[in-house]
Amino acid sequence: MISEEELKLENQRLIGHLRFVGIKDEKVLKAILEVPRHLFLPMNMWYIAYADDALPLEHKQTISQPYTVAIMIEALELKKGDKVLEVGTASGWNACLIAKIIDPGIIYTTEIIKELVEYAGKNIKRLDIKNIKITHTDGSLGYEKEAPFDKIIVTCACREIPPPLLEQLKNNGILVAPVGSKLSQQMIKITKQGKKLKKDYLGDFVFVPLLGRYGWR
Numbered sequence: 001m002i003s004e005e006e007l008k009l010e011n012q013r014l015i016g017h018l019r020f021v022g023i024k025d026e027k028v029l030k031a032i033l034e035v036p037r038h039l040f041l042p043m044n045m046w047y048i049a050y051a052d053d054a055l056p057l058e059h060k061q062t063i064s065q066p067y068t069v070a071i072m073i074e075a076l077e078l079k080k081g082d083k084v085l086e087v088g089t090a091s092g093w094n095a096c097l098i099a100k101i102i103d104p105g106i107i108y109t110t111e112i113i114k115e116l117v118e119y120a121g122k123n124i125k126r127l128d129i130k131n132i133k134i135t136h137t138d139g140s141l142g143y144e145k146e147a148p149f150d151k152i153i154v155t156c157a158c159r160e161i162p163p164p165l166l167e168q169l170k171n172n173g174i175l176v177a178p179v180g181s182k183l184s185q186q187m188i189k190i191t192k193q194g195k196k197l198k199k200d201y202l203g204d205f206v207f208v209p210l211l212g213r214y215g216w217r
């Protein structure tokens with residue numbers, strides 16, 4: 001059995017690695033230190049919880065790679081009080097990191113697989129993080145009920161940015177999503193400037209596909 005002390009050291013080593021590969025936002029690094037990734041994985045995977053890799057979850061889904069998560073959260077330019085929408089809760093780790101940074105703002109996170117909504121719900125409850133609302137729904141349609149959002153993050157691969165997400169983004173809001181084919185995607189940061197969309201490209205990544213109305217089926 002790997003001890004709490006060893007897991008803490010592994011987490012600190014991961015932070016050092018993320019600094020080395022170019023992550024500079026101290027808020028993001030602090031959140032990764034404060035939200036232990038191993039708690040979002042089954043116990044038999046704790047020994048690799050702090051590797052900079054995506055890891056498998058049940059139902060053919062994954063917990064994203066720490067570097068990828070850090071790049072995406074950094075790009076969102078999160079502020080305290082932000083209202084955020086996430087598409088793709090899976091383990092809930094990413095939602096918890098964002099929740100820590102925006103507190104007292106709220107993150108609304110959507111997940112299409114019911115069992116993962118329950119899995120993430122348990123993980124979040126254990127950490128006693130209150131500013132996350134999980135919903136079992138097709139997030140490719142956004143979350144009309146709470147729109148508009150300051151920031152939107154999509155943690156699964158899109159063919160195109162689902163139009164409802166752009167509609168539900170506030171003016172000057174930021175959306176980050178991987179867009180491309182099923183095999184590989186480019187991370188896109190979109191800043192809404194009135195009728196104009198400013199686009200920045202953040203590199204190539206690989207995600208599990210977005211399902212639902214604007215997804216792959």
Ligand code: SAH
Nearest residue numbers: 063088090091093094111112139210211212
């Ligand atoms: N953010 C997660 C990793 C996401 S993996 C973490 O921190 O662990 C991508 C997730 O997106 C999968 O769980 C998948 O079921 C979910 N997903 C796919 N299509 C979706 C849709 N249309 N709406 C909501 N969730 C979706």
